[in-house]
Amino acid sequence: MEKEEKQLTQEESLRIIHEMIASAKNDVTSDSFVFLLWGWLVFIASISQFILINMEVEWNSIPWILMPIGGIITAIYVIKRGKKEKVKTNVSEFLKYTWIAFGAAMVVIMFFHQWGSSQILPIIMTLYGIGLFISGGALKFTPLILGGIFCWLCAIAAFQIEGIYQLLIIATAVFGGYIIPGYLLQINNKK
DSSP states (O other): OOOOOOOOOHHHHHHHHHHHHHHHHHHHHHHHHHHHHHHHHHHHHHHHHHHHHHTTOTTTTGGGGHHHHHHHHHHHHHHHHHHHOSSOOHHHHHHHHHHHHHHHHHHHHHHHSOTTOSOHHHHHHHHHHHHHHHHHHHHTOHHHHHHHHHHHHHHHHHHHOOTTHHHHHHHHHHIIIIIHHHHHHHHHHHO
């Protein structure tokens, strides 16, 4: 037996459309939290390590302990958000897989790169650019697209510079790629 297709009333159709729009808007708003969280964590860690190196502190990489903490905060946030979501949009699913791939690439790079290599930060900035560019395109949010391009430009500059000054470039990259677009996302969604 074939099921008869139920015709939606105009009110039901409008309700579904409003729910989808609200869900998509919620995706964008909540993404601003994640962009701001990671932007500020990387900014603080890179500037702090730069200062500690200049102070000749032996354990100068300790500020990067913020990254696993950020991972835990992000995981908790995403799980809680997922439980609240009534409707999963294609955009949210696409972005989820984009950033899972980004995270996997970061783990591979962090655990399998040559520790003496001075190219790790430019490679990370290149990955930042990819994630931001794709997210901006999926969300149709130009500041994230420009943030991705900015990260690529910072990566090019960092490939030309050896040593601790790459820390200042990565701080600049996340400021322009994550922090500014993150705040613009918040402002955009309050309208």
